[in-house]
Amino acid sequence: FDLDWAANTTGATLKAGDYFTIDLPDTVIYSTDSSPIDFPIYDQDGSGAVIANAHITAGANGATAKVVFTNWVENRYNVNGNIQLSARFDLTRVPVNQSTSFTVSVNAGKSNTTSSSGSVNVAGPQVLTDESLNKFAWYDTENPHLANWEIRINHKKAILPNATIHDTIVGSTERILKDTIRLSTVQMDQYGNDIAGTSTPVDLTGKLTMSDNDQTFTINVGNVNGEQYRLTYQSTYTEGTNLNNKLTLTSVDQTYTFDARFTRASSGGSGSGDLANKIKLTKVDEDDNTITLANAVFTVTKPDGTTFDLTTGADGTVTSEALVQGTYKVKEKTAPSGYELNDTEYTLEVTAAGGALQTITDKPIKTDISVTKTWVGPKAGPVTIHLFANGTDTGSTLTLDDSNNWTGSFTNLRKYDQSGTEIQYTITEDTVNGYDTTITGDQTTGFTVTNTEQPKNITPPKQNTTTPKTSDSTNIYLYIGMMFVGILTSGYLFSKRHSYR
Template identity: 25%
Template sequence: MGKKLRNFLVAFVAALGLVVLAFASQTTTTKAADYTTSAGNNGLLTGMSIQQKNYGTASNINLTLDWSSKDLQPDLANGDTWTVELPEQLKVKKPGETFKVVDDNGDVIGNAVLGVDDNGVSYVKVTFDNVDGKTDYEGSLNITDGIGVGKNYVIGNNDVQIGDIHDNMTITDSDDDFSKRGVIEKDADGNSIITWSILVNRNSTSFPNLQIKEIINDDQTYIPGSLNIYEAKWSTSSPGFYNYDKNKPISGYTVNPDEANISDKFTISNLPKENQFYVVKFQTKIVDEGNTTNGHKFKNNASFTWGTNGSGTGGTTNQDNASGSVSGGTNSGNGNGVDIKGGVLLTKLSADDDSPLKGAEFSLYKEDGTLVAKNLTTDEKGQLSVDKLDKGNYYFIETKSPDGYEINTAKIPFTISGKNSEIVSVITKDEPSTETHEDEEGSIIIMKVDKDTQYRLAGAKFIVKDSDGNEVGTITTDNLGIGHMYNLKQGTYTIQEIDAPAGYELSDTIHTVTIGDNNEDGSFTPDLITFENTKDEDLVFDDSYFVKLHKVDEKDMSTGVPGAEYSLYTAAGEFVEKKVTDENGMITIDGLKPGDYYFVETSAPNGYEINKDKLYFTIESGEQDIQTIQAVDSRTEESGGGGNTTDPEDPDIDEKDDNEEDNEGNPDVDGNGDNGGNEDNNNGNEDNNNGGGIIVDPNHPGSNNNGNNNNNGGIITYPGNNNSTNTNNTLPQTGSKSGLATSLIGLVVLLGTVYFKRRHA
């Protein structure tokens, strides 16, 4: 081989080695994968079970989802997601509820969020983080809060399928066969009366020879002719509601004494059917009108006996009772009468792929059109936030779209309740711009409200059809009463309600909208469309019982303490539920049955001593008053106050409060969520508890995530990727693989070239 040719080949091989090394030094980035569990498709799901088999229609379902990534090809990577679609027997009651996913060492490997998509399908979505380099992840999601009974259920046994895995649960409208409640009203002459409702044989079981005995207290008198009995049934479309035909009271039963002689008691017998759910209605007049405003409690008792007839030992007699009470003028309050200020977090996404959009500008208005703030611009996460908002209704208007996107000028409404400092989360999307005007697309935004109160209504479902009558898709309103549909081609569409919220009549209004540049501002998006619903007078909600616990600081009884974990037990010591106080120091537990209970603190917030005192309370059948239990914690001696950042000059002064005071009236328009300079924005407490789903590792069932990461305010920091544990506020990266093998090949080529060159030198 000639010298020149040899030198050329050596140079060529060396250059090739450098090229190989250069490419090998680059990280190969893989696209994040989504593993979806839907009907017949398990995704990462390996097992599913419903703990505790009996549930009422207002109960929280205790759901466990087992999962594994051992057999995945490729391996599970950062940014991968797992979406579990829930069947119609289950529904998400708290969209936006988040919790952590941890490994057997307690390290966070992902975040989960509960949600409802635009088609009304409930889901649990996990976004994985910190999983690169390990292939054998497996565990369980144990969700005890935020999932309830859906619409497609039956009273009795229900087969529940997630993926291709089945379990069952039994649905009862109530564990009680009998219940009673009263409502204070006015008659035609303005007199105060009470309408009593006794629910008899609620579960439609067999009650032969049933007798109902009612005793009326002396603070009321029976209103002659008001007694009526109706056949009732539970609604299959509105869980927790029952209905009866008010125009068709039954006959054929016996009242003793007869209707005309009823005074302070009566007995009903000889009901036509022994396995029928009945509603017994009657009214009493309040003797002392003053008792309607002084907090006086009106209480009546109903007792029930039934059994088979017979002589000697051949007959059986059973007994039960139901008491109902109602109070007038029992409103209560605390504080100085000033409504609590709230905040809002807006997230702007692409309508194509839900990626966050930076640079969208908005103006914020009150409902009456008063400008609150302008030039609010979304950050790299597509977010902006405004805090210290007074109670009331507001809306955003987009004034400038991000580069490459069409402006969406529909109002984005939200409400600040004034009852707590929760952050309201709203999401809006923009369609990408196209090269030709004819290809531009638009969107629809609807709002569902109660016709009388204008309260926002979740769970309304609408069908959208094009001008030819073809179905385009459906829209379901979220917990803010808002629903969207994006990427609609230009044309005319009709919107019609096909499923009303629980307890409401179906609206017969059909709205027609046009997607095109016919709007005054030239945008392709019509203005906000509002649908009103009227309550279904034939449906009656069967109130479940609930209790509130308020945790306060011993030194300041008006200050709520967040992050305190409490367990609720029956008086017999049976565990019921575990929850953590929210940012206002509150816990609410619903779906409770009459009986005796107690709370006990199981984990104190940072900076506070645990209080092991049992806090007892009683729920009475028919009791309508809301019970609030007050719990007090003392600060630890070394603490400056509940784990907050403190002022060294005065350990009882919270530095965050100082920041908020200095920034009063200055909205956080940079989207960083610092709300007035507080960069941490979590009261210095890194263990903000989610108050919801517990993640249990099969190998360490005693370790869970209670005490970590509270998002009770409903903030979804990034839809589908709630990085609440990501302290640097960056999005998790997609999975990556190093080019180690390629690097070695390049290195061998270079070393071989050097050796060859030196040998022939």
């Protein structure tokens, strides 16, 4: 059942917990094994917001869906949507092969009851003629992650020499469960149903081959002399997806194919509503619009010139109370911590058709950090400086050398994190061999990196350990000669003196 619904006569008075009911006719059966009893109804804009939740109460005949609104509907009007309910007709109560009328009621037994009628032609079992292959699937009631497959083979009782069955899953990563594959010879009635007591299992030893990561299997049946077969197996299944399958039966001179698809019968719905005479503001980071900003204060000027303030919440949004129609001016009064004030004034129109939405960006406060390199000793080659934010390497580097006069800056850095706390920046330098590194300064005044040459090891001169000599034997003959001359001179003077007397 694909039903449209509308709560557009309620104006903007809907509240969380308000509900309506849908009664399905007593000629259908709602299977809680194959269809969900609880499911959400989503906003049609794709935001993922749940506007209502539906619960199915299934009876022996018929079923009732109760749709309960969430707080999404509050301050909205013209709320409407669509709901799909999966059920099957009770063939014991519905005549086949002829048109049957049915009625769906909304809020049965209430003062605002409404109903809608339609008709359907339910086809009964059909006599099979010239059928070689048929395949169908159904939801596994014990495991929602499995699909049950059943194949009817050679109902027409053809002669098929060297017959082979080839089955494969198409366009999916689902797998066939080898241990669940069962092949039996059977006898079928004209409708394709097995006649009781005629099923005989076929031993698949040596006949069954798996391939394609268990997405394909092949059974070499051999010569088929008019036998009819029933083949069953299970595959994995991801709920909500379409599972496609291709089946081929080949023999020496004939090939038959059958394409099958399985999806679980589903229930669901969607809806929409207009924002009723309100202004909704969303504050986001200008660099990254996925970051919403709390605590932004806006001044709103009404058509009559009076003003009021709106402050964004934790999700970065704020919605006003219901407003009279007219032109409104919106301007940021206080920026969130860590952001520059946006001084743009926005003009918004509030009309009877709906409210006004405005997304407003703020620039994060940025900072630059300078780095200067000094040397104590000869300058070495280029050096690399790394930037850290709150102790974490940012991946940003500076290369300082003679070409930039040993100075540089890390630029366009966020000064505050998303909580409004100032980010603490530090730097490190790659090791320079033969130099000690000292870093001074801070992110406000800039950093200075000083490299001081390490002292070199100087070898002292070798000391002379020879003992000084107290005399010099090379002058002894000089001394002897001088003594001899002295003696002669004294003798000469003495003889002269004696002669004189």
